[in-house]
Amino acid sequence: MKKIIWILLSCLMVISLILASCGDETTEKTTTDDDTDDVVRITESETKLDTDEDDKEKPDLPSDQPRYGGTLHLAFGGDITSFELCYKGSPVPQPTIGVTNDPLWAGDWAKGPAGTGETDWRMSEDVFANKAGFIAESWEWSANFETNEGTLIYHIRPGIHFALNPDSEASRLANGREITADDVVYTLDQIVRNPNSYTHAAAPALRDAQITKTGEWEVTVKVPADALTSAISRLGIWGRPIPKEVIDRYGNLVDWRNSVGPGPFMLVDYVAGSAVTFDRNPNYWQKNPAGPGMGDELPYLDHLKWFIIPDQSTREAAIRTGKVDQMYLVGWETAITHRKMAPDLLEAEMPAEGGWHIKWRVDREPFTDVRVRQALIMATDLEMIRDTLNGGLGQIMTWPFVYHPSYADLYLGLDDPMCPENVREIYTYNPEKARQLLADAGHPNGFRTEAILTSGEADFYSVLADMWSKVGVELELNVMEMGALAGTLATKNHKAIGALGLSPVGTFFDAGDFTGTGITNVSCVDDPLVNKTFEEVRKVMVTDQKAAMKLVKDLMPYFLEQAFALPRPVAPSFNFWWPWVKNYTGEIYLGFGVGSANYWPTYIWLDQDLKKSMGY
Template identity: 40%
Template structure:
């Protein structure tokens, strides 16, 4: 746990006010912890006790949880006392939510999930791969589609803090970067449905002013993130590893992650780096990932966008997700400067981050895998649905359910 969180305290200072107290240099870590934590009303805890039991869920949202079948489904019903109304559009002033029941189905098998959508048993599906969307269209040409970047692009974090490991040397880190064929991953693995560079900041409307499109980066940075195994070998030789070295990486035991890691393993082998994949089951991996308790490397989702622009989560010593154990004076100085403008002048903090992105990328503290697009598909009878992208804040992609309605007449006319 970062020191900023350990030293932070939260106290009630008014009927509808809490105050966060934390050291000035680390208060953002404490704020992030508060912002991303679950808050429970004392009366609810006193009455129900165990808040880990879903049956004790109490809140002010548009829906109320009535059933949860692990690994199968979540069922919610309309909250008759929901406070909000439709703010805009033809239904302005309507009481929300529109639908009586909202059911989320957990269907791990892709073919089963797509068959359920094709036959009208599903109204909407999220996080659908581009190939699966292509497979739907010939037999379900009526579907609506939209795409968004995955919220946490994968990346390979390195223990840059351990002097006994090669990654303390920037030449080794840069060699691993140049030994990674980012363009091949974008074009061959993802079929062009990915953004080559989305860390530390990705392309989104809310991050304009901080993000650098790859083609606008300084030439030295573009060279670093362009596949060049010969240059990588040269850097390794200069760093004292003329024959490469052996390394090992922790990763989750899922097909997509193992597939990507295998591609990187093959690419790195061309420069003499022998990468041992160490897949872990979900429970073991999550325990290691949550504590950053890994020895060598870890394949992990990277917080981007506001997580870095506001909280410097992955690049500052006390950052909540400082996965590579970065401790850099220039980042300390950036942190101190950004403190002056957080929540006061967003344009200024985006400019401060923008100015440092080339330096951050040159340090090669981690290897950011290209950020894939994933799709949402929905039926034409689903009204008012808008695909919400990433980069807008915690949970912003789930703001749509209260506003969605189902056109039953249209659904029936289509034979469903």
Template identity: 30%
Template sequence: MVRLQFPQRLVCVVAAALVATSPAWGQAKPAAAPAEKPQYGGSLSIGNVYYTVSPLSFDAADWPWKHNQDTGLVYEQLIAADLSKAKRNGGPFPFQSDAYLPPQGQRGELAEKWELKQNPWRLEVQLRKGIMFPAKQGVMAAREMTAEDVVYSYDRLNKSPKKIAGYFDHVEKVEATGKHTVVFTYKHYNAEYDYRFGWGYYSAIMPKEVVAAGAQDWKNMNGTGPFMVDNYIQGNSLSFKKNPNYWDSETIGGQPYKLPFVDGITYRFIKDEATMLTALRTAKVDVLESIRWSAADELRKNAPKLQWNKVLAMGGMFVAMRVDQKPFDDIRVRRALNMAVNKPEIIKTYWGGNAEMLGFPMHPTWTGYYEPLSDMPESVKELFVYNPAKAKQLLAEAGYPNGFSFKTQTTSASTDNDLLAMVAAYLAKVGVKMEIQVMEYPAYMSAMGTKTNAPGYFMFTGATNPTTSLRKNFVKGQYWNPSQWADPEFDKKMAEVYAEPDERVRQIKVKLMTREILEKAPLIFLPNAYSYTAWWPWVKNYGGELRAGSERPNPIHARMWVDQDLKKKLGF
């Protein structure tokens, strides 16, 4: 395998500082209180993180980013989060990231065990035996899930015209070497091998019978999961009923209990925020996974029994500056615009103190990869200090003593266009006029996807995971790269990171690359806001976890149970 090398002296020099500032895998909380004995029965109504967005497709081969959130109670994957290591259980992991499971936080779901081997690089997977697809009238008879289903699901994804370019380029072939064994043979090592077909956005194992019946039709959904689809009302709800023959169990208080606990789960889709908040307050919804900070105080007053968890936005908000066009091809201009925006004031006034400045594109929950701004070089730190005088100086040095004008695109779907107006006001103070163009969401996304976006582009993008976050935002030609960042040396470093099997080495290199991006400032970096998750106290075996895989909360929901006596006692 050919590997592109970072300057070794640079890695060694920075490594000591990075190791010193890197937190460990997280400090375990004290042992949890004695567990309550779970109850069976009842139902749950849940508003997911993206409760305003109805299902995009029920077919994984359509590559819909929201697929797991909608179908993950029915379709399972090879790997999922090990929820016994959640913070509420005394473990180190919050399990909130949209698409990141640290190696120490994974468990086999359909895979009983897996092993990565070399010469050639390959992943050998041993599947659990006796896991059944239930019978579904008009679709299939009950049968066992086997290695052939894994191969079929992979091949179908890989042949889909909608697949993400390069996603499976590291895979040479996938074979069933036995009824319950699968081997993924790689052309070369890829650091995201477990994400891309283990617990990723598109890793659902779907039987061929569902595809033959029509995988896009919600009525045909049929997988190995703890629930079976019951009903779907467009723009309103997606309901599931218990799979009585589900294979998995949950250990509580040292005793195993057959899953799932509840008889049914309904995911609610409500576009209007006020309506959804009312549904939570009146207990029409048991759990609401995403509540804006501005609504939290009122809810606490009106529904004081609610339980809460605070979440720092899993992604980054920014104004991208097209570095392939003037004036943003000049680093002095890009740095100047960052210094011209009063970020601490934005946190205080716009977010009411409920936000943080992060070292984007990393996130603090990615332990080992994240480096706080306070530990960064001065050349990075000064971009987050309000300094309009220095901004004007840099603009003059770049040949713009009187400033300039540029257009920034945003979408009417954004709830933060008032923030963009604040940014424009700050820039005006140093002579830079920003014209704001509000677009309908499809046109807005098309502009980025076709690389025809304006010199400025306002957006919030999901963090995903440490390596993907760097790649999708800053590797040449990537879809989610509105700054059109294109640096051959950076791309080489990215390839090296993907080819590095040693995670500790990857972490150091990712931190160095993050410093590089921050210093070169292709974006006007903006704060990350806090939001909240809230649930009623009768919802048990839950602590605000959001994802057990890529946008997949469903294994979390399948382990919740309802204290029905408490619910009645509280008047519901």
């Protein structure tokens, strides 16, 4: 496989930026693919870009008529470090799994904009009613809380096969065979018991799950009743069958060449630090469930290509020049530039998922005292942070859950009539009251504490340190690499303060950010009322998700008063794509978590004629 090296010609970039800002002149785009030196160059220059690989004439079709063929180009900021399902070096299994290995269930495309519009699929969610069966064609669950027994049964869909790539030794080993109940048992066993699995680390209650084949096409999972909702959520999206014979032969899927799955695409090439290439699985089982192409075989695309572009400015140039077709998680400042320099781009706002909140260890002094915690929140001007660092965009009250329309029944905002006045006061900037609370807690002269952070968070923490200094609190900043930071937080070896991304609101019932001993409970919260409430929430979730949300909202006045963490104002991000990407309105997550974030290309098609007519 040829190696691809990305080179940003910075001087031409500067020239192009100047030209793009002048009058009506148009900055055109170019890509050079030179087989003689194995180099692909991206520039914003004065010739047109042509990345289409198929120049064969195609019949004229209406713009909304599905079309087969073409390559969807996407860009990632970080390299792919493993192709493994059970990989703890990342917060979740690696992203290629999302397109090569179908889950047991996932978000129903027909419930989104292409169909009924019940959700927009722009944010990670886990509303069970919005699920569709994939490897599992149906499921059922029950719980006996008196005996603490939970049961989850999957009915496996017959007729789904592992993709067969004749050029792959690992794929030939599985030989395109049919997925069986035994494959599902093996995979579920791996993700709950393998020490390298994120699920093993994040959901300790599932480690002793009893997973058995109870029928030719049936798999039964037995867990404690209070862990049933966690099993429903986690196993459904991460239960992505892998062939045991491949693991037996190679030991794992860390090497991309060992990738084998029943998903819509096959991983066919990987060049470290450069690109990942997927080919269409010609024997994929799913049909288009909604829209003008309802009933069509999927996927429409011939190829899917992920470019690895660590440099942010180069990634930004790639979407503006049409080198990549879509890009999400674009910050608000970059979004302004895209709108100006590439006005033909379409866009959608993506609600904030939660952000990296400031979590202090409530099991260690001085943060064992709720007055200290409340004081530090009062000493933080949340509105100023939003206005200056977030461009005035986004939510202020983002802890313990962000607002999401599908979960509105659990969210308590500061403007909610149900929000008590004393809670509003805690989350309103008041350094004088903060100093008084610190004095009442025995710290009239403040105290010194430490926060661990990455270099990317330095600006935010510097603002925080300046604010806290006004009430006598000295914040020492300990900058670490991301890997070291994650490891320190996961093992609870941080001295006082650390930041970790908020779990998706879709897992609200799991409450892993503030109950239990999992890696996301960075604040080490162990509150009897919170624990008891979420035990009840998990019981109610088995039969009534909305009633479970109401229990959470009823707890929120107490929860927010306890100030277990400092909410960080989080701005929305933006998703940009070119008009030739059809059957697409900004969908990203088909269900819960990052594992559902790469599946949407299965349903879209490319209007390559439109792309050429636009000069790309």
